[in-house]
Amino acid sequence: MVRQTDTETQILEAAKKIFVQKGFAGARMQEIANEAKINKSMLHYYFRSKELLFEKIMTSYIEMTAPNFINAISGEGTIIEKIERLVSTHINTLLKNPHIPMFILHELSQGRKNMIVMMKQRLAVNNTLPVFMNQIIKEQEEGVLKQVLPHHLMLTVMSLIVFPFIAKPIFQNMLEIPDAFYNQIMEERKEIVMNFLKDALLK
Amino acid sequence: MVRQTDTETQILEAAKKIFVQKGFAGARMQEIANEAKINKSMLHYYFRSKELLFEKIMTSYIEMTAPNFINAISGEGTIIEKIERLVSTHINTLLKNPHIPMFILHELSQGRKNMIVMMKQRLAVNNTLPVFMNQIIKEQEEGVLKQVLPHHLMLTVMSLIVFPFIAKPIFQNMLEIPDAFYNQIMEERKEIVMNFLKDALLK
């Protein structure tokens, strides 16, 4: 009984797809079962309930994303170098999983407190965030960076990285951009965002 | 027979609240009825179906937001002045209706094509968007603005305005910001975003 069944991973893959596509409320257990090509009762056999299956998925996404942050903004380097890492690795991750931000943010805005708590814990490793914030303040005092409240800086950086993926359906239609081209724009964006940030942050 | 019933507006208010809070899939007709303090069959009497009621709400939000754009980016003024109007009026609107962006973007990412089409139509008045894009190019050629593809510029501006409202649940928890203070940050943001944008866009 070692093989950690194929079925289990099939279910998880199917559940990811459906949950991410439709959200918790919109997802149907039957649809997940169909997608996984198994019987509906299998879902309950492996994961007891919709809620628990959902949490497994959500958790796996949080655990997939959190290291990106931590690795990017902790360790060696100036703030700008760290932001550079963050922009580049995060956009890369999102290019592979463009629907995750909407999924996570939508569910969090439904008030899933336990998920928010989990995210906080994952990012709390090594005091990563406060250390980063302090480095911002230090570099501002040294005159490297312009004086902006650190949380505004964080908001700005994350906005530029994440929002284009969330707003893809509108932008793509408004600006009449073909599907393939949108990915290319996101690719370009790594550099554009960095140029923008350097102009706006560096003194 | 004139008074365009009180009940009707009560229902619409309730529906707004519940749909915005839970999304289409998560909203329950019974809950809307409770919120409106009327019987469930009233909902169907006035709006036939969940789908139609939902579309009414969605439409009203689109019609509430679109003029913001059009007024801001059309008419007199340089690109920077227009962006200034856009940032200021849009953040003001969102301060009053912080949940609308998540609502609209989530539903659009569920593939509600008719809604996307409607948005496009609303913004198509007077060729607003193409005219604005051309003005960007013109000012770039004149050497006022830095050379960035117009759609990147648009993406950037909208990201900075909208994302902080969408990501509020995470940020507020991550950065441990009390509720009242978050609104203040959004208020500050009008100026901060403009400073960012001027630094990054102007030559």
Added chain:
DNA sequence: CATTTATTCAACCAAATGGTTGAACTTAAT
């Protein structure tokens, strides 16, 4: 006043949905 029209509701209904059960079948260990 009488008749039409609009408004409100309790009681229903059919379909969908999350979840359960129990039997059958595989696989692995004793």
Added chain:
DNA sequence: ATTAAGTTCAACCATTTGGTTGAATAAATG
């Protein structure tokens, strides 16, 4: 081979959900 544990499924079940009906009441109109 026998037992135990893991895996699969068809058939069910209770509840929820969007939606309907028909009767009762209120309002307006001729």
